Amino acid sequence: MAACFSLTALAAPKYFIxxxxxxxxxxAQGAVCVANSVFFPGEQVVWRAVVFDLATQARLSEEQIKQLGLAVTVTLENGANLNMRYGPHPPDPNAPKREAFWSTSYQIPADxxxxxxxxxxxAKDKDGNTGAFTPIGQDVGLAVLTIAKAQAAAPQAAAADGQALYGQYCASCHQANGQGLAGAFPPLAGSRVVTGDAAYLARVVLFGLQGPITVRGQNYDGNMPAFGSLSDAQVAAILTYVRSAWGNAAGAVSAATVQAERAKPGSPQDNHAKYPK
Ligand code: HEC
Structure with missing residues (x-):
């Protein structure tokens, strides 16, 4: 009986991912080290995972992962296999650490x-117990990997085109029509932050925003990534676009305004503290 039970246990998954x-x-043509699902050819994709014990629902610690000899692998439909390693990330000592399995990076081929x-x-441990994960339906949600058409123009040439830059960096969350997704990503159409103080708006994009806010009567408590990797001219072009699109009617934002805000320290929490009441 005992043998029979352990056979069953071996066949069933022991972990969930x-x-x-x-x-x-x-x-990178967009923000680095944030969850993302649309990539351009030439960009690098890194998979991130946490593993739980199915029976206890508890997340496995680094210690347990070591003891179990747990190996996690990503398999792509094109045949590539990527090994994953457990540890804190990113390596920047000042950034908050997220412990997880991180894959070796996969560079999307140009073609x-x-x-x-x-x-x-x-996932497979040294005794052969397994777990598996597949993105839902393989066609919706953040875990799905979509490869977008390569940018025709060099990023430099596109710098002044606020609409194109918006499509590239912002529309995945705030949507091409600026309406966001209720409860997850606030609308930029009709947002008083978007049409309000340009300096504060620039800080939201440069340094991110985290904490509970209310936009057009709907509550959000999400994490807006920082886009400090974009140039002053690119941020200015995006902000000028969002302030005049979808019925918004506020003035253009200059690269000088963005540059001045970039020079002052900021963080998602600081932006939340200064969020207009
Ligand atoms: C990964 C998803 C994501 C991307 C990409 C993103 N944002 Fe956001 N954004 C958010 C979330 C989530 C919030 C709300 C944060 C909160 O709840 O504190 C937000 C909030 C904002 C706000 C504040 C709106 C208000 O009325 O309070 C502005 C402005 C904004 N984002 C602009 C942008 C711009 C411009 C870009 C592109 C450069 C961009 N966002 C890209 C997720 C995103």
Whole structure:
């Protein structure tokens, strides 16, 4: 009876995995090290995962992972296999550490076909117990990896085109029509922050925003990533665009305004503390 039970236990999964995809730094055309699902050819994709014990629902600690000899692997439909390593990330000593399994990076080939690149993840311990993860439906949600058409123009040439830059860096969350997604990403259309003080608006994009806010009567408590990696001219072009699109009617933002705000320290928490009441 005991043998029979342990056979069953071996066959059933022992672990469950939560995972998403993150943009790596090499060749990045957008914010680095944030959860993201749309990538351009030439960009680097890094998979991130945490593993739980199915029976106890507890997240496995680094110690347990070592003891179990747990190995996690990403498999792409194009045949690539990426090993994952558990540890804190990013290496920047000042950034908050997130402990997780991180994959070796995958560079999207320049000629990669546009569309969903399907992937799945498996965990296996030294006794052969397993767990697996596949993004829901392989066609919705943040964990799905979508390869977008390569940018025709060099990023420099696109710098002045606020609408294109918005499409590239902001629309995945705030949507192309500026309406956001209720409860998750606030609308920029009709937002008083977007049409309000340009300096504060620049700080939101440069340093991010984290904490409970209310936009057009709906509550949000999310994490707006920082876009400090964009140039002053790029941020100015995006802000000028969002202040005049979708019925918004506020003045242009200059690169000088962005530059002045960049020079002063900021953080998502600081922006939340100064969020207009
Ligand atoms: C990964 C998703 C994501 C991306 C990409 C993103 N944002 Fe956000 N943004 C958010 C979230 C979430 C919030 C709300 C944060 C909170 O709840 O404190 C937010 C808030 C904002 C706000 C404040 C709106 C208000 O009325 O309070 C502005 C302005 C904004 N984002 C502009 C942008 C711009 C411009 C870009 C592109 C450069 C961008 N965002 C890209 C997720 C995102």
């Amino acid at each position: 939560q995972a998403d995809v993150v943009r790596g730094s090499a060749g 990669a076909p546009v569309g969903t690149l399907k992937w799945s993840m498996t």
